[in-house]
Amino acid sequence: MLKLKAARTLPARASALGWRMLDPRSCWSLRVDLVAAAGPMSAADLPLAIDVCRAATRGDWSALWLGPDEQLLVGLDSAHAQLAPRLAAALDGVAHSIVDVSHRQAAIELSGPGATRLLAMGCPLDFDLRSAPVGFCTRTVYAKAEVVLWRQDTQRFQLQAWRSFLPYVTGLLALGSQELTAGI
Amino acid sequence: MLIIPCPYCGPRPELEFSYGGQAHVTRPTAASNPSPAEWNAFQYERANLKGLHAERWRHIHGCARFFNVVRDTTTDEILRSYRSGEK
Numbered sequence: 001m002l003k004l005k006a007a008r009t010l011p012a013r014a015s016a017l018g019w020r021m022l023d024p025r026s027c028w029s030l031r032v033d034l035v036a037a038a039g040p041m042s043a044a045d046l047p048l049a050i051d052v053c054r055a056a057t058r059g060d061w062s063a064l065w066l067g068p069d070e071q072l073l074v075g076l077d078s079a080h081a082q083l084a085p086r087l088a089a090a091l092d093g094v095a096h097s098i099v100d101v102s103h104r105q106a107a108i109e110l111s112g113p114g115a116t117r118l119l120a121m122g123c124p125l126d127f128d129l130r131s132a133p134v135g136f137c138t139r140t141v142y143a144k145a146e147v148v149l150w151r152q153d154t155q156r157f158q159l160q161a162w163r164s165f166l167p168y169v170t171g172l173l174a175l176g177s178q179e180l181t182a183g184i
Numbered sequence: 185m186l187i188i189p190c191p192y193c194g195p196r197p198e199l200e201f202s203y204g205g206q207a208h209v210t211r212p213t214a215a216s217n218p219s220p221a222e223w224n225a226f227q228y229e230r231a232n233l234k235g236l237h238a239e240r241w242r243h244i245h246g247c248a249r250f251f252n253v254v255r256d257t258t259t260d261e262i263l264r265s266y267r268s269g270e271k
């Protein structure tokens with residue numbers, strides 16, 4: 001009885017369970033040795049995420065740490081054409097690979113007091129701010145789909161999923177919102 | 185669910201990983217001119233230990249790296265993890 005009562009009084013409610021598709025953005029997979037790339041990227045005013053599972057932002061571009069030599073660069077669609085030449089010039093002489101993955105994935109924004117609960121319905125990570133502070137980013141799973149998760153603010157997350165998994169992911173988010181709203 | 189300590193990302197849920205079999209199985213070099221029995225051992229013979237087992241895991245839905253884990257096969261307790269190429 002006590003448990004039930006506690007669950008009913010939790011703050012997440014309909015208005016709080018916001019998620020929406022974001023406009024298309026420019027996304028690039030960058031594979032490079034971080035130590036070798038740090039200086040050149042900084043000199044070119046481009047971000048490079050050095051810390052494990054953390055994002056770095058510089059100007060219009062953000063770099064998400066996905067692996068020890070793998071970054072996901074995310075920026076505005078309008079700046080898409082400029083990035084490849086900028087990166088190639090910056091990393092001239094440093095072994096690297098850049099792949100345009102903009103059409104592979106789409107971004108969903110989850111925000112509001114219910115965001116972590118909605119995420120936790122599909123993702124087994126700990127969303128406490130001590131283990132996933134603002135700026136935290138990682139590749140992980142939402143139910144059975146691989147996603148990239150980025151905590152942009154205390155109650156605002158960006159979830160990137162491959163487009164072929166979108167109906168699955170958004171279907172689960174819609175169902176999850178309904179369940180949380182209904183207090184199930 | 186197991187919590188597996190990725191040497192790159194830290195402790196993460198088992199769902200993000202895929203299993204890679206026994207660790208430290210060395211492929212015979214062509215120069216050593218391996219016999220069919222040696223090839224067979226490399227490809228198919230595994231320890232199947234009861235107790236401490238060094239095994240490979242891949243953080244496939246994370247940093248995507250292979251690494252090694254020492255796990256007790258009787259209790260599933262993970263004693264440590266270390267990067268590929270380390271002992």
Ligand SMILES: [Zn+2]
Pocket residue numbers: 190191192193194243246247248249
């Ligand atoms: Zn990892």
